[in-house]
Amino acid sequence: MKPYHGELKEDTKENADFQRVLFTGFDSQLVIMAIQAQEETGEEVHDGDQILYAVDGEAEAIVDGREMSFEKGDVLAIPAGSRHNIRNTGDCPFKLFTVYAPPQLAAGLVQRTAPEAWGRIAVTVP
Numbered sequence: 001m002k003p004y005h006g007e008l009k010e011d012t013k014e015n016a017d018f019q020r021v022l023f024t025g026f027d028s029q030l031v032i033m034a035i036q037a038q039e040e041t042g043e044e045v046h047d048g049d050q051i052l053y054a055v056d057g058e059a060e061a062i063v064d065g066r067e068m069s070f071e072k073g074d075v076l077a078i079p080a081g082s083r084h085n086i087r088n089t090g091d092c093p094f095k096l097f098t099v100y101a102p103p104q105l106a107a108g109l110v111q112r113t114a115p116e117a118w119g120r121i122a123v124t125v126p
Contacts, residue, residue, distance in 0.1 A: 001024065001025060001026075001107075002023075003023065004022045004023035004030055006022075008030075008032075008097060009055050011032060012032045012033075012055040012095050012096065012097050013055055013056055013095055015032045015033070015095065016093070016112075017032075017033075017034060017110055017111065017112050018033060018034060018035065018036075018111045018112060018113050018114050018116065018117050019031055019033050019109065019110070019111040019117055020032050020033075020109075020110050020111075021105050021106070021107060021108055021109045021110070024103050024105075024106075024107035024108070025103070026102075027102055027103075028099055028100065028101040028102065028103065029099065029100040029101075029103035029104065029105060029107075030097065030098075030099055031097065031098050031099075031100065031105065032096070032097045032098075033095070033096050033097070033098065034093045034095055035057075035059065035086060035088040035093065035094040035096075035114065036088065036093050036113075036114070037088055037090060037091050037092060037093065038088060038089075039087075039088055039114050040085055040086060040087040040088065040114070041084075041085055041087075041114070042085060042114065042118055043062075043083060043084070043085040044083070044084065044085070045081060045082065045083050045084070046080060046081075046100065046104050047080055047081070047102075047104075048080050048100055048101050048102045048103075049077070049078065049079055049080050049100075049101050050078040050084075050098055050099070050100050050101075050104075051075065051076070051077045051078075051098065051099045051101075052070075052075070052076045052077075052078070052086070052096050052097070053074075053075050053096060053097050053098070054070055054071055054073060054074045054075075054076075054094070054095075054096050055072065055095040055096055055097065056072055056092075056093075056094070056095040057071070057090050057093060057094035057095055058070075058071040058072070058088075058089055058094065059071065059086050059087055059088050059089055059090070059094045060086070060087045060089050061076055061084065061085075061086050061087075062084060062085045062086075062087070063076075063078055063082055063083070063084045064082050064083055065083075070086065
């Protein structure tokens with residue numbers, strides 16, 4: 001297990017991958033994401049809590065059927081067991097970072113595109 005140390009907002013802005021795991025600990029995980037224009041995360045439910053921070057762009061969050069705007073500077077905390085989806089409503093990639101507690105993805109996972117993630121095709125980086 002390696003620590004993450006960096007400029008999180010800058011790393012998020014520069015990221016072009018749909019999902020890139022930066023850190024995985026025993027109890028939490030840090031992931032940066034880039035959701036392309038008019039794409040979405042896909043509806044999902046996690047067995048742990050998730051906190052998302054919007055770094056750039058504009059999107060719509062749907063949590064348990066409730067729709068809300070989600071844009072640069074916003075934080076969204078999603079309780080375990082809540083059905084949710086994030087849709088990019090802008091013309092540029094929507095950039096965010098998220099913390100899962102407990103971890104939900106494989107350590108070092110990189111999923112370059114949303115369809116790749118939906119198909120569970122991924123690479124693991126050291």
